[in-house]
Amino acid sequence: MDLAFVVLIQVLYAVASLVIVSAGLAVIFGMMKVINLAHGEFMMLGAYAVIAALKLGINLWIAIFVVAPIAVGVVGVVLERLVIRRLYGRMVDTMLATWGLSLLLVGIVTSVAGNTTAGVSAPLGSFSVGAYSVSGYTLVIIAVAVALALAIRFVLTRTQLGLIARGTMQKPDMANALGISPSRVYSVTFAVGAALSGLAGGLLAPLTGVVPTMGAAFVAKAFITVIGGGPAILAGLLGASGLFGAINQLATFATTPVLGEVALLVAAIVMLRLLPQGITGRFFKGSL
């Protein structure tokens, strides 16, 4: 019974961390169709923002929830202005450009922060479930994922900004004719996506070693999740994270971590064979 509960928490955690890791990419790739291969490096920047903020004596929670997203959001604005905006509509070109950006960011951070591993301990300690103990921070990750999903839904459906953004992504000419500047909307959307990636990096900093090359571990999973999710941003994100996170974690419990990763990839391949448009290409059509 205890074990079942612990497994449940671990599965929720795996799903939640996929949601958090992929949210920024879902906005940038899912909405804007920009293949952002620097997504992992945006997360890495978020993690380093937390480390830097802690060194300045800023509270850990403020560092994670305020400093990391704002810092990476600003970087996002700058990069969008300098590079990305020249390449909208040219998917392969954005891929090359963002790959170059990812290498550049790794290089810059390495020369500034050095190549030794940094990090911060997870706060909140642990609590016991029968014979097992679970890290309190695990629950924070789960809660943040829920809050993030609700916030994305709220912004996209209930606010002017969300409506304008969705409209602009679908028909930029029409939005322009209505007096909205698509270039500004793109800029803001990219910044929001970058900020979400920064938040993800900040949230994961206490759980993993922070090194300039850490982004590589996350970018593939984020892409699998977003592509598996299909055209609807939020429903796709939640659907794919739920499916892949649960399969990965349950397979890891049942067998080994290696087979857990394999199970995730096999599930993704089978699913994309059956549903080439992703989960929301077939189901939940027309949802967010």
Added chain:
Amino acid sequence: MDRRSFIQSSAAALAGTAVPLFPMAAMAADEIVVGSIVDMSGGLDIYGKPMADCMTLAVEEQNAAGGLLGKKLRLATYDPQSNMQLYAQFAQQSALKDKSTVVMGGITSASREVIRPVLTRNKTLYFYNTQYEGGVCDRNTFCTGVTPGQTVAKLIPYAMKKWGKKVYVVAADYNYGQITSQWVKKFVQDNGGSVASIDFFPLDVTNFGPTISKIEAAKPDMIVSALVGGAHISFYRQWAAAGLTKKIPLASTTFAGGNEHIVLSQAETDGFLISYNYFQNLDTPQNKAFKERFYKRFGADYPNITELAMGTYQGFKLWAEGVKKAGSLDREKMIAALETGISIDGPSGKVTLDAATHHCVLNVSIAEVRNKQLNIVETFQQQPPVDTSAVCNLVKNPKDNQQYVIKV
């Protein structure tokens, strides 16, 4: 600065950076080229940087003492960026273009197995100075690092006596982790214990939640970790976050090799047991003198002189002794001289090359992590490489050329 002088100075700068890549063969006549290939960038740079620094120091010291055989040494360094393809390419360059007298380098066993055949084929002497899983048997290769037959053999009985007999192993999923965990299993069984499970993790795995729950369910008396690299630091972090650092003790064959004890907090690491050939706070006159020289060269705030860095330094010293004894840079003569039982009094104690295995007889210490320091609790003098000597005898079979894997 006008345009012309800018172009001239950039051309000069470019030529300057190109020198280590394309040195002139003519220069090799009055100098000895020592090749060094270790990762100074990429995922393994936490290990490679200190190794490169120690190599630099060793060569500088040798030159200050007048070089070798009346010639100056020149270090030709390559950074393979944690990329196996570059290892092959640089080993080739080091042997053919630089005409290196010896090549030292390689960190992971994978990189060693990339360089080794290239250098053997090109008849260039190879020194692998990293602690590793043992079993390499090759006349052209000298493995001066410490092996499980030396460290695990001492660490496991010590930890089992202290903590109990049921052991759970977590290890990195490549040949180091696979083979080392077999050694752990062997020594646990030899000491009357049992291994509950051995779990392997790819190097980029960062989520250890399910494993941690599984370990709790198995209720071991201790766990043994052979995890490697930046991503695997997550394990110690999540282990502590789940409150287990205080409940289940941990021994490791790799911890602190990349200065993990400095990155992680005191609460996350207190009480871990590790075993290596070298620890920075070894209390010997040689070590004190070495530390003085090292800090003078690289700054007093250098985080920690690692086992791998010292391995590199001592490996170089052994080779230099061999050259002195051989009185020649001919590869056969150097090997013959190194096989006479050359030894040095290094900062870690006496290190002697064993002719039959091309491995070292050296001291092994066990240390406990306390307050982010590695405190030595026991030192074992002059441990032979029993693992490799059980399968390898280069005196009898000089043509042998493979890595043996122990079957338990």
